[in-house]
Amino acid sequence: MNANNNTEALVSARDFTLRYGRKVACDHLSFQIPKGRVVGLLGHNGAGKTSLMKAMVGLQGGEGELRVLGLDPRSQRTELLKGLSYIPDVAVLPRWARVHELITLMSGLQPQFSSERARALLKRTSVGLNDKVKALSKGMVTQLHLALVAAIDTRLMILDEPTLGLDVISRKSFYEMLIDEWCDGERTVVISTHQVEEIESLLSDVMMLDEGKLVLNISLEEMDSRFVALAHDPAAADTVARAHPLLRYRQQGRSAALFDGEPPADVQALGQRFRPSLVDLFVALTRKPELQPREA
């Protein structure tokens, strides 16, 4: 696979499995992530998100095929790290350092890093070049981290729960900076998060993991055309249930049901269609066990 070919997948996995002893963290995953996408990696605690991201950057091994930027992260990690940006869930910056010192440090470490770009990105934030990391709030540190990482000219960014612990305003400004300043239609970013509702409008694609298995890998456009939600009167509940919805729930005070595909016409006639949210779908596909998806 040629890493410079624009039509190639930036990440591709075939039958990729990652085990810690007997625990299977990534269970026979097969998928492709093309260029120019904003991919949300969703899953409950322990679903395997961090493990998959670590495998993508060569911090964990695994069996089966995994290629990132055309490279094998296990055996070509040094080369790979020149071409991707990664913020792990436990990312820390040295507390003693001043911001301008970090910029100098990054310039020395990363040939693709642009100091000018980092300074320009920081102008969007309230972080000053002379500030010490230890004097910054959690939200400011995260903005600084993103500015430093986004100043590296790569095609793939991997962010593991980047806004954990931030308030809603800080989360919003983090994602604004990411989308405005880094995503350009060519680059791809993969973001793991539990803030499903908040991130939905940013995403082009969603990958859902449940106990290590990929239960959904779909673009938001496909999601809209494939899944149908129906709001209905309580009296119609039994008829709706017989049509095997993925999930029955409440939506704005009304009974609702979520279907994979078009429900039968007689069921549709009992309610009003609406667009299911990503959260509804997430609950439907990952909750246990009484309302698991019906067999195909």
Ligand SMILES: Nc1ncnc2c1ncn2[C@@H]1O[C@H](COP(=O)(O)OP(=O)(O)OP(=O)(O)O)[C@@H](O)[C@H]1O
């Ligand atoms: N170093 C490790 N050794 C043993 N088991 C591990 C290790 N790291 C993760 N696991 C296990 O692998 C599974 C997947 O963990 P992982 O951290 O990838 O999930 P996650 O989706 O990122 O969870 P969270 O949302 O809580 O961060 C879990 O059952 C976890 O206990």
